[in-house]
Amino acid sequence: MPELPEVESLVRGVRQELVGKRFADVSFLRPDVREVIPAARLKDILVGETVTEVTRRGKYMLIHTNKGALGVHLGMSGRFVGASKSALLVAHTHARFEVNDGLEYRFIDPRRFGRLFSLEPGEVGSHPFLAKLGVEPLDPGVDLRGVLLEASRNRRQPVKVFLMNSEVVVGVGNIYASEVLWRAKINPHTVVNKIPVRKFIEISRQIIDVLSEAIKAGGTTFRDYRDKDGNPGYFQENLAVYGRQAKPCGRCGSKIVKTTQAARSTYHCLVCQK
DNA sequence: CGTAGACCCTGCGCGC
């Protein structure tokens, strides 16, 4: 469900509302999501503790206290939404994080591809889920073009699959990978180490531009992404190819085609993406 | 080491 812009939008909202507040109670409605939830450790880290900051690493949201952090990944269908404590529970609500003034956050995830886990203080760089993640594309200190170029040297996979490899660069998921390549006028099926070096400037620039624009629009709600208030994002109105099979390309008017790569849908224009 | 494919799980829209 969420890619980097959706998680970033969520993180900003949660940060604004939670930093400085204290968790009154935390409860888990089932023992596991994707893995077993470390319930006792999370209660120790959160209950009675003040939220010091809310951060993002790739598609992970991290809610910190002085005792450690709660890690949240939304998977494909996860939501992390604020609600009043007395509001009815919707199906697939797996965890409740109660704050001290009648508010709580709920983790809802029908497919259970998401995860809830604990981090010890200072473990952001070494936790098994985070340690192997690639660079943050929107970090101004990152030479994105250089990283992509270097990582592509020994790879023979299609460029779209390559861009979705979170061990190289985080946050580029199935929607934005197609969008980036349309903007860069590159066919998603092109083997990545056959792409001319000069084109990596354009690829990296479009990654940064697309993700930045999507964050400004509050993310993309193609099916069911929602922010902490249950509101959708609006970037879907700006999608050039994703979900637009058989519709005209906004640049050349040719039909957008839908193909499959690594079991995921890919969209591109046959004419202007070479 | 790099790559392809299976797999995890539930819900929804579609065609019949």
Add this chain to the structure above:
DNA sequence: TGCGCGCAGGGTCTAC
């Protein structure tokens, strides 16, 4: 109306 099928913003594990 009811049912089966395919598909869904992700990530990990295995076999080659």
